[in-house]
Amino acid sequence: MANPTIVLLRKDFRLVDNPALYHACQDGLAIPIFIYDEADSMGEASKWWLHHALEDFKQSIQQCGSSLVIRKGSRLETIESLIKEVNPTAIYWNTNYEPDIKQQEQLLIRLCDEYGITARQFEGFLLKEPSSIKKPNGEPYKVFTAFYKALQKSRIPAAVPKITKLKALPFSIKTCELNELNLLPTIPWAATIKETWTPTEKGGINMFRQFLKHSIKHYDTGRDFPSKEIDSKLSPYLAFGQLSVRVLYHYLLSKVEKVKHSTFTHQAEAFIRQLVWRDFAYHLLYHFPSTIKEPLNKKFIAFNWKNDMESLRAWQQGQTGYPLVDAGMRQLWKTGFMHNRVRMVAASFLVKHLLIHWHYGAEWFWDTLVDADLANNTMGWQWVAGSGADAAPYFRIFNPITQSEKFDSEGTYIKKWLPELRNVPAKYIHEPWKAPEGVLQEINLRLGKDYPLPIIDHKFARERALHHYHSLKKQTQK
Numbered sequence: 001m002a003n004p005t006i007v008l009l010r011k012d013f014r015l016v017d018n019p020a021l022y023h024a025c026q027d028g029l030a031i032p033i034f035i036y037d038e039a040d041s042m043g044e045a046s047k048w049w050l051h052h053a054l055e056d057f058k059q060s061i062q063q064c065g066s067s068l069v070i071r072k073g074s075r076l077e078t079i080e081s082l083i084k085e086v087n088p089t090a091i092y093w094n095t096n097y098e099p100d101i102k103q104q105e106q107l108l109i110r111l112c113d114e115y116g117i118t119a120r121q122f123e124g125f126l127l128k129e130p131s132s133i134k135k136p137n138g139e140p141y142k143v144f145t146a147f148y149k150a151l152q153k154s155r156i157p158a159a160v161p162k163i164t165k166l167k168a169l170p171f172s173i174k175t176c177e178l179n180e181l182n183l184l185p186t187i188p189w190a191a192t193i194k195e196t197w198t199p200t201e202k203g204g205i206n207m208f209r210q211f212l213k214h215s216i217k218h219y220d221t222g223r224d225f226p227s228k229e230i231d232s233k234l235s236p237y238l239a240f241g242q243l244s245v246r247v248l249y250h251y252l253l254s255k256v257e258k259v260k261h262s263t264f265t266h267q268a269e270a271f272i273r274q275l276v277w278r279d280f281a282y283h284l285l286y287h288f289p290s291t292i293k294e295p296l297n298k299k300f301i302a303f304n305w306k307n308d309m310e311s312l313r314a315w316q317q318g319q320t321g322y323p324l325v326d327a328g329m330r331q332l333w334k335t336g337f338m339h340n341r342v343r344m345v346a347a348s349f350l351v352k353h354l355l356i357h358w359h360y361g362a363e364w365f366w367d368t369l370v371d372a373d374l375a376n377n378t379m380g381w382q383w384v385a386g387s388g389a390d391a392a393p394y395f396r397i398f399n400p401i402t403q404s405e406k407f408d409s410e411g412t413y414i415k416k417w418l419p420e421l422r423n424v425p426a427k428y429i430h431e432p433w434k435a436p437e438g439v440l441q442e443i444n445l446r447l448g449k450d451y452p453l454p455i456i457d458h459k460f461a462r463e464r465a466l467h468h469y470h471s472l473k474k475q476t477q478k
Ligand SMILES: Cc1cc2nc3c(=O)[nH]c(=O)nc-3n(C[C@H](O)[C@H](O)[C@H](O)COP(=O)(O)OP(=O)(O)OC[C@H]3O[C@@H](n4cnc5c(N)ncnc54)[C@H](O)[C@@H]3O)c2cc1C
Pocket: 223, 231, 232, 233, 234, 235, 236, 238, 239, 274, 275, 276, 277, 278, 279, 281, 338, 339, 340, 341, 343, 344, 347, 365, 369, 371, 372, 373, 374, 376, 377, 378, 379, 380, 381, 384
């Protein structure tokens, strides 16, 4: 019997377009393995998703005739002991671009060298490998539009066929029970997350189908309105590799060809553009890995943050007194997700209104988002803070009231997530503190008790933020 190939899985829990697993099974006997290394930084919501993604993928592998091996421990040590156990000829994996993972991959290549084993990495997590898109002078891009144009000119690799059959393992290999990984959180929000998501490969495919059926036709104009639910909600499936971005891309392009309708073409392009933002985030992470902690624009190192912990807690709990911000933060807590427009407003509120370092916001998102993704999260927060690539200029301070009036004019989204405001007339929903006493009495709302008064005055916060940003500018011009 030929020696097997170990397939190391990480964020690629899918049978469709899984190049490492596909090529390993084409080459012979594949041993799919997932190693849970507690040294990996994972938020609680992601752990919840991972548990279910593994449960689902384990079943998928079984249905194809093989078994998913699950182990817990240091990744490299576990692989080394596995090499001794099964004597493989090769180790295959789908590559990832997070700095820690990249580093581990280098060590893995060295380990394979030591044992005389072939190490092969495959691309499949992005549309294009981050180092393959370069400015004509060879430097990485820092402006999205230029990156987007360059990516459009390049060829996006085709997906590999779906895996339907795997050879059964001819020997038994020690494997952990999923529960031994202790991934399921004990905190209260798990129940409502469960009602919101189907964290499986099929769940992702169905979500994409629903998006194509109901939402894509309004995507461009509707995606900014949180109550319209036009956004695809594919982000966790992409983050865990249950959906392949290349499959989405090629499917949409083929549909554009088939439908030949300018409206569909326009909407499909608008959606693809968002997918390219994801590639752009990885491009930045790959070329500027220090941005996880440091501002890309070094001038921001000297920024004078306030970091008031009481305000941070109010923000985390959706108790700032600004309905759109609070609705977003409660949606996040209840479902592990927040609409993109609201993410921008809530994040800007933390960074600019409260002058709290974006690290605190990024950490909270990391812990609570089911789509927590190092590249997207880092880029999103740096963008909001004004310190990242293609960032919002420092003087652009989202006004949480006008944003709310514009994107949730009737307060439908707000009322969904803030039931205590459900009877507030639309006229006052964006600024309940302006409602006359008689109105508040009529709807039985006690501001300061049932719902907080604003923790900071918008005008004051805006001027204070501008003052901080101006002083930074002066300081760094010296
Ligand atoms: C402060 C902040 C933090 C963020 N943190 C994350 C995160 O941890 N994980 C994450 O996946 N996204 C993050 N985003 C980006 C964006 O908000 C989400 O990708 C989007 O809301 C996911 O919803 P969707 O799948 O319905 O998006 P859609 O609008 O349907 O977009 C389709 C896909 O395109 C990609 N995409 C869309 N917008 C962006 C963007 N701005 N940046 C990068 N990729 C994008 C996502 O993969 C998304 O699933 C963050 C944004 C901000 C402002």
